[in-house]
Amino acid sequence: MTNQNVVASDEKSAVDIRIRFLLPKSLFSPDGPKPLPAPRLAKKIETGGVATAAAKTNAWVNSMRDSSPTRVKSTCSLSESEEKNSWIQMNHPSALSMFEQIVNASKGKQIVMFLDYDGTLSPIVEDPDRAFMTNEMREAVRDVARYFPTAIVTGRCRDKVYSFVKLAGLYYAGSHGMDIKGPSKSRKYKKDQQALLFQPASKFLPMIDEVCKVLVEKTKSIPGAKVENNKFCVSVHFRCVEEKMWAALAEQVRSALNDYPQLRLTQGRKVLEIRPTIKWDKGKALEFLLESLGYANSNDVLPVYIGDDRTDEDAFKVLRNRGQGLGILVSKFPKETNASYSLQEPAEVKDFLRRLVEWKRISFGRACRV
Numbered sequence: 001m002t003n004q005n006v007v008a009s010d011e012k013s014a015v016d017i018r019i020r021f022l023l024p025k026s027l028f029s030p031d032g033p034k035p036l037p038a039p040r041l042a043k044k045i046e047t048g049g050v051a052t053a054a055a056k057t058n059a060w061v062n063s064m065r066d067s068s069p070t071r072v073k074s075t076c077s078l079s080e081s082e083e084k085n086s087w088i089q090m091n092h093p094s095a096l097s098m099f100e101q102i103v104n105a106s107k108g109k110q111i112v113m114f115l116d117y118d119g120t121l122s123p124i125v126e127d128p129d130r131a132f133m134t135n136e137m138r139e140a141v142r143d144v145a146r147y148f149p150t151a152i153v154t155g156r157c158r159d160k161v162y163s164f165v166k167l168a169g170l171y172y173a174g175s176h177g178m179d180i181k182g183p184s185k186s187r188k189y190k191k192d193q194q195a196l197l198f199q200p201a202s203k204f205l206p207m208i209d210e211v212c213k214v215l216v217e218k219t220k221s222i223p224g225a226k227v228e229n230n231k232f233c234v235s236v237h238f239r240c241v242e243e244k245m246w247a248a249l250a251e252q253v254r255s256a257l258n259d260y261p262q263l264r265l266t267q268g269r270k271v272l273e274i275r276p277t278i279k280w281d282k283g284k285a286l287e288f289l290l291e292s293l294g295y296a297n298s299n300d301v302l303p304v305y306i307g308d309d310r311t312d313e314d315a316f317k318v319l320r321n322r323g324q325g326l327g328i329l330v331s332k333f334p335k336e337t338n339a340s341y342s343l344q345e346p347a348e349v350k351d352f353l354r355r356l357v358e359w360k361r362i363s364f365g366r367a368c369r370v
Helices: 040-044 053-066 081-091 099-105 135-146 158-164 202-218 243-258 282-292 312-323 346-369
Strands: 001-012 017-023 110-115 152-155 172-175 181-184 196-197 228-229 233-236 264-270 271-276 303-308 327-328 340-342
Touching: 053 110, 053 243, 099 110, 099 228, 099 346, 110 135, 110 282, 135 152, 152 282, 158 172, 158 181, 158 233, 181 282, 196 282, 202 228, 202 243, 202 264, 243 264, 264 312, 264 327, 282 303, 282 312, 303 312, 312 327, 327 346, 340 346
Parallel strands: 110 152, 110 303, 152 172, 303 327, 327 340
Antiparallel strands: 001 017, 001 196, 172 181, 181 196, 228 233, 233 271, 264 271
């Protein structure tokens, strides 16, 4: 590890922010990390490996079926309801039912909130451009941010997710944390006046734009496929693609990636994502934001990360490895996860955020009367 000073400026507002943090020397290693598909398929899917093109495509299709994070396969004759109850009660209890335990763990600590967007703050919808959050959810997030540092960590383009959330006093980590901006100290600012924190994949922007155009052309023959440029990554949505066409879609993506060895394939919920081969993900973004807030090696912080996707597992793993913080998976079904708690849907996320705000208000009122 090497100490680095990072200074980035927003040209429109001339707001500078200087953050001292530990930047891994290996971040821009020439080899880069290997692609990260479902573990059991990793060796088959590595770009440039010895597997045949057909084997790679078939492996990708199998991975697309898995959805993310992987649903736990039942090993007994439990009904779906019994399996779900067992998974919740024994391994990943509801964050609502365990709320008192959660807030008790935060005593004497600063809670820092990390929130995924799609499937967490908004429902999963067929058209990703219409993944709107409700006004009630926006109010809940706004109130949480008044009491706790709050970040939206998403695979979406940062500008796109800001247009959905429309709250200025938050940190926004778009493109799986490869595009991070935070609020100014005064919080009295517009979107364009946010201070730029970190963009570790800037040199890949021309390549991302190029491969996005290639994928748009290659997927035109696949009904329902939608290519989304998320600035530092490209998302190929297949939620509206018939399963019989998944192999054709996977083949088009595979053929495109062959020409871009510096890019890798990952997968989210009904989406294939092409990213730069740098060691950066939502977990790294979480660590960076904690560092920027002054909590890198602190015992006085309780990070809480809520997300529903395989890409959120990187953040859950960071919290588990730190032995500090809480991961909350949003899912109606039992799934393999590194999260400690669960919530079933965005409506429960909203209820959890509201309870957190109410608890803080009551605690604050008591402190003021002492």
